[in-house]
Amino acid sequence: MARPILHNDDVRAQLLEEAAALVAARGVAAVSLRDIAAAAGTSTTAIYSLFGGKQELLTAVVDDGFVSFAASQSEAAPDGLLALGRAYRRWALEHPSLYSLMFTGSLGTYIDCPPTPEVASDAITPLLTAVSGGLAAISSTEPPSAVAGAVWGQVHGLVGLELANAPLPGGTWTQAYETALQGIVRAYFEM
């Protein structure tokens, strides 16, 4: 054989952890492969042999983000749609850089790191399920996918504006968020 393998799963896990920590701390634009490798005590070659490149490493970071987000949503699911909406915002505000990287897509970011489709859709499923269940409970005739899209867009958009520090004259985003959640209930879930 040859010299022993150092680029093993432990190094892979540590690279992932350091990459996620640096993204969370400084934003995706400010992290370099050299920084990540140095923080993990290895060289940039490890990133290429274990992930393939920066794009794939960031995709792994994003996938981990979706797993964490999905766990947060699943935990809130039993408490209903409003709880899901509040947990959605709470997770996003706790992970601003990561949320942005996860949901902004290729347009806003300087590198394209799309999530694994299945991982991403799993994270949104609780919200969509709650919407469908709520519509069924009142025998609504609205198409569930359209209402689910509207609700998702509502929470995503408010979180996005808040994270972007968009100015809301005369009010707070917390107020707007609660108003929006109540509005969703009135618009779609009362017969």
Place this chain on the structure above:
Amino acid sequence: MARPILHNDDVRAQLLEEAAALVAARGVAAVSLRDIAAAAGTSTTAIYSLFGGKQELLTAVVDDGFVSFAASQSEAAPDGLLALGRAYRRWALEHPSLYSLMFTGSLGTYIDCPPTPEVASDAITPLLTAVSGGLAAISSTEPPSAVAGAVWGQVHGLVGLELANAPLPGGTWTQAYETALQGIVRAYFEM
């Protein structure tokens, strides 16, 4: 005196035009100062003497974007809130890269180019005004700023998910957008 000034307002305007065109065509991540300067028939020095750097050039591009967006909103304003909402989406889908650069903020982009606050707030004013007027017309007790934030978040979020190519199983974003607009009317503007 000295040699004549070549970095004049004409060159400035042409740099701005080429920068906007390249952002629209290839996205902000794929445009370099060398490309912009070459397209404008000058050197990168012109960007530094006329704007200050890449960040300020992109801020100028974003400000121009807000002016165009504001014109689109003002044109739709007389036709009411639903028309404003549809014009909002239409402009965003026609200028996806620019919309993303304008509204994503520093988190998603690799360079921070915040708009001039006044220019940005002018662009949103028609929407906020229409919301306030609609609430007053029915003597609603909802705080206008909170409802305005909710409405803004609704249209912004749906546009953002659509631009990010987020999957909406079983439906289209066009359907979801129309459903959301009708939902807003039911939630806030019917007594």
Place this chain on the structure above:
DNA sequence: ATCGTTTCATAACATCGTTATGAAAGCGTT
């Protein structure tokens, strides 16, 4: 015509993602 000043294109620099290179480390054979 020459000097001095101003202007700006070119070249240099540090840093980035990525790739090439060559030394290090183990195994099999002698």
Place this chain on the structure above:
DNA sequence: AACGCTTTCATAACGATGTTATGAAACGAT
């Protein structure tokens, strides 16, 4: 035990980027 073969990976090199330094070009004043 020593050499060779193969595999592995840290270092160095490469092209490109934003930014800054440099020095030539272009004019008015003398």
